[in-house]
Amino acid sequence: MAKDRTSLLIIRAWIEAHPTSPLRVTIRSTTDVDAGFDSTVSLADGEAVLTVVRSWLEDIQASIVPPPA
Numbered sequence: 001m002a003k004d005r006t007s008l009l010i011i012r013a014w015i016e017a018h019p020t021s022p023l024r025v026t027i028r029s030t031t032d033v034d035a036g037f038d039s040t041v042s043l044a045d046g047e048a049v050l051t052v053v054r055s056w057l058e059d060i061q062a063s064i065v066p067p068p069a
Contacts, residue, residue, distance in 0.1 A: 007031045007060050009053065018044075025049050029056050031063055 009029040015022045025043045029052075030036060043049055 005031070005063065006033045007056075008033050008037075009056050011049070011053075013049075021045065027052050031056070031059050 007030060009027065011025060011027050013023065013025045016024050021044045023044055023046060026040065027043070027049065028037045028040045030038050041052060
């Protein structure tokens with residue numbers, strides 16, 4: 001029987017007193033919690049955050065193994 005895999009993405013966001021880009025975000029992620037976090041990124045742009053989240057979701061979908069026929 002195949003083992004279930006659990007993925008995890010944690011987004012921590014806050015605002016700093018910066019005149020041009022106040023947003024600050026740290027993202028920690030893994031596609032297999034048994035292996036621990038495999039990525040940590042710090043960003044200051046909302047579109048970049050969306051790109052990281054989209055990529056993480058695509059990685060999860062790519063790792064889906066179809067059940068045996």
